Amino acid sequence: MRILAIDTSNLVLSVAVADESRLLGEWTTNKQKDHSVRLMDGIARLLESLELEPEDLDAIAVAQGPGSYTGVRIGVAAAKSMAWSLGIPVVGISSLEVVAANALGFTGGIVPLFDARRGQVYTACYRSHGTESLQVTLKERIVLLDEWLLLLSQSVKEEPVLFLGDDVALHRETIIERLKDRARFAPSAYNHARASHIAWIGQRRISEAKEAHLLNPEYLQMAEAEAKWLAKQGR
Amino acid sequence: MNKPNETRYRERIWQTYQEHVRSGQPVCLLGIETSCDETSAAVVEDGTKILSNVIASQAEIHKRFGGVVPEVASRRHVENITLTIEEALRLANKKLDDIAAIAVTYGPGLVGALLVGIAAAKAISFARGIPLIGVHHIAGHIYANRLVTELSFPLVALVVSGGHTELVLMREHGKYEILGQTRDDAAGEAYDKVARALSLPYPGGPHIDRLAQEGTPSIPLPRAWLEPDSFDFSFSGLKSAVLNTLHNASQRGETIPPADLAASFQASVVEVLVEKTVRAAIQVKARQVLLAGGVAANQALREQLSARCQAEGLPLVIPPLSLCTDNAAMIAAAGYISYRQGKFASLDLNGIPGLALTDVAE
Ligand SMILES: [Zn+2]
Numbered sequence: 139m140r141i142l143a144i145d146t147s148n149l150v151l152s153v154a155v156a157d158e159s160r161l162l163g164e165w166t167t168n169k170q171k172d173h174s175v176r177l178m179d180g181i182a183r184l185l186e187s188l189e190l191e192p193e194d195l196d197a198i199a200v201a202q203g204p205g206s207y208t209g210v211r212i213g214v215a216a217a218k219s220m221a222w223s224l225g226i227p228v229v230g231i232s233s234l235e236v237v238a239a240n241a242l243g244f245t246g247g248i249v250p251l252f253d254a255r256r257g258q259v260y261t262a263c264y265r266s267h268g269t270e271s272l273q274v275t276l277k278e279r280i281v282l283l284d285e286w287l288l289l290l291s292q293s294v295k296e297e298p299v300l301f302l303g304d305d306v307a308l309h310r311e312t313i314i315e316r317l318k319d320r321a322r323f324a325p326s327a328y329n330h331a332r333a334s335h336i337a338w339i340g341q342r343r344i345s346e347a348k349e350a351h352l353l354n355p356e357y358l359q360m361a362e363a364e365a366k367w368l369a370k371q372g373r
Numbered sequence: 374m375n376k377p378n379e380t381r382y383r384e385r386i387w388q389t390y391q392e393h394v395r396s397g398q399p400v401c402l403l404g405i406e407t408s409c410d411e412t413s414a415a416v417v418e419d420g421t422k423i424l425s426n427v428i429a430s431q432a433e434i435h436k437r438f439g440g441v442v443p444e445v446a447s448r449r450h451v452e453n454i455t456l457t458i459e460e461a462l463r464l465a466n467k468k469l470d471d472i473a474a475i476a477v478t479y480g481p482g483l484v485g486a487l488l489v490g491i492a493a494a495k496a497i498s499f500a501r502g503i504p505l506i507g508v509h510h511i512a513g514h515i516y517a518n519r520l521v522t523e524l525s526f527p528l529v530a531l532v533v534s535g536g537h538t539e540l541v542l543m544r545e546h547g548k549y550e551i552l553g554q555t556r557d558d559a560a561g562e563a564y565d566k567v568a569r570a571l572s573l574p575y576p577g578g579p580h581i582d583r584l585a586q587e588g589t590p591s592i593p594l595p596r597a598w599l600e601p602d603s604f605d606f607s608f609s610g611l612k613s614a615v616l617n618t619l620h621n622a623s624q625r626g627e628t629i630p631p632a633d634l635a636a637s638f639q640a641s642v643v644e645v646l647v648e649k650t651v652r653a654a655i656q657v658k659a660r661q662v663l664l665a666g667g668v669a670a671n672q673a674l675r676e677q678l679s680a681r682c683q684a685e686g687l688p689l690v691i692p693p694l695s696l697c698t699d700n701a702a703m704i705a706a707a708g709y710i711s712y713r714q715g716k717f718a719s720l721d722l723n724g725i726p727g728l729a730l731t732d733v734a735e
Binding site: 186 | 380381382437438445447448450451454456458459469484485488489491492493495496497499500501502719720721722723724
């Protein structure tokens with residue numbers, strides 16, 4: 139099964155094609171902008187260099203958030219439209235899990251982290267089972283960094299905690315302060331999402347694929363206007 | 374398109390185009406529109422015949438916020454986009470294989486909303502090797518008229534909506550000259566603001582229009598004619614005058630009949646729109662006057678423009694209400710002109726929130 143993987147959910151733009159046994163190609167840039175302009179062109183170039191036609195694809199996997207609202211939408215809209223028009227399955231993968239997959243094999247808590255402004259982060263905690271799979275131990279959420287670090291220090295006992303993501307650098311001091319010598323940081327390449335991981339995870343989850351129409355972003359929070367409106371109704 | 378260049382995608386869409394042209398079959402375009410709060414997809418044959426025009430409206434959702442919330446609109450677009458397209462094809466009894474090109478709005482509009490339609494259009498275009506056409510939203514509104522009757526040039530189009538008030542001159546298909554535009558608020562914006570001041574629900578246009586029918590335009594309000602030769606518009610002074618009138622009355626402990634105020638406001642807006650349009654049409658010896666955009670649904674505007682055009686012997690075209698508001702059929706209709714010229718977009722097509730109509734014609 140040949141799968142196309144897409145991630146435009148955060149600053150990195152990454153696309154990859156893989157089959158069951160191997161990665162066929164991957165294109166990852168950290169230009170941090172122009173996802174809308176570059177995504178389809180990037181997919182076209184990748185397929186062309188692999189001498190593949192869109193019809194040669196059997197499935198699509200896409201990072202469905204959390205992340206930049208617009209970025210997530212560009213990837214999800216493209217993935218579901220491509221899958222629908224080709225009549226192939228499409229599956230959404232957590233953008234956090236994609237980054238966590240960089241640390242497969244690490245013993246301890248694996249904590250991807252994206253800045254969500256106002257002291258908040260999008261995050262989750264994963265654990266690696268050998269080099270076979272990742273399991274989520276603290277589910278994905280948007281949370282105040284302070285609260286999150288407290289929770290981590292209590293729930294991941296004794297073991298090291300590896301923080302992943304470009305935004306970790308913004309909070310490094312705070313993290314060390316709270317987790318002391320249990321805090322771990324990764325080399326830079328481990329901080330970026332790689333679509334090859336999406337392809338790998340997507341291959342295993344393709345049986346969970348829903349109808350393309352039903353694939354939607356996972357924002358982890360309501361639009362601000364909606365949240366305010368709901369709060370007002372409850373008053 | 375000049376010639377197929379090196380990429381495989383270009384090769385494929387060029388092939389699709391050649392095959393369609395050779396086949397002599399009617400040209401079915403898939404239109405996609407997501408520039409504001411309507412998710413719409415349509416299939417239009419030869420730029421003139423609507424086979425389907427599906428509009429997933431979010432009006433009910435945005436009403437509670439008192440205006441369109443871009444983030445909310447964008448979220449709905451992603452949820453609805455492929456369903457809406459599928460429904461448009463089903464109602465037209467067409468498959469993607471029957472589609473000669475995909476026409477999508479790429480501006481102006483809310484950028485996050487535009488990007489959803491564009492991402493979908495590009496993805497389908499690439500996946501199926503179907504040519505892609507970027508359409509200017511206002512060109513779409515103008516071409517809604519071609520779904521009613523053939524255009525004859527030169528023509529003058531008055532485009533009025535929540536975001537736009539423009540007088541456009543067209544001497545041929547696909548070429549646009551701006552004769553005049555608003556210097557501040559769009560006409561629709563002024564309607565919404567005055568409606569709010571009168572405690573009418575959003576969107577204000579239809580409510581003011583209805584209320585105005587019950588009143589008399591007895592309150593003196595200014596008309597912004599600007600310089601004698603100008604075709605530009607200005608509505609912010611009028612809006613302020615309405616607010617001042619209400620304020621002064623309440624200071625004196627008086628109440629102004631809302632219906633009279635609505636009628637007076639509407640009379641001022643409509644008079645300026647109609648007179649400038651007619652003057653422009655006479656000046657350029659227009660063979661046709663078109664009314665386009667959401668405010669074209671306004672009863673008073675329709676009536677008075679009809680009366681004035683008739684008096685001047687100017688043929689006037691007004692699309693039915695369903696084609697005045699945002700819809701994808703008008704986008705497909707406008708895209709058809711680019712199709713005939715082989716002018717296709719590439720996969721790096723982006724959403725341009727402030728896209729100018731004059732940037733389109735090249
Ligand atoms: Zn419009």
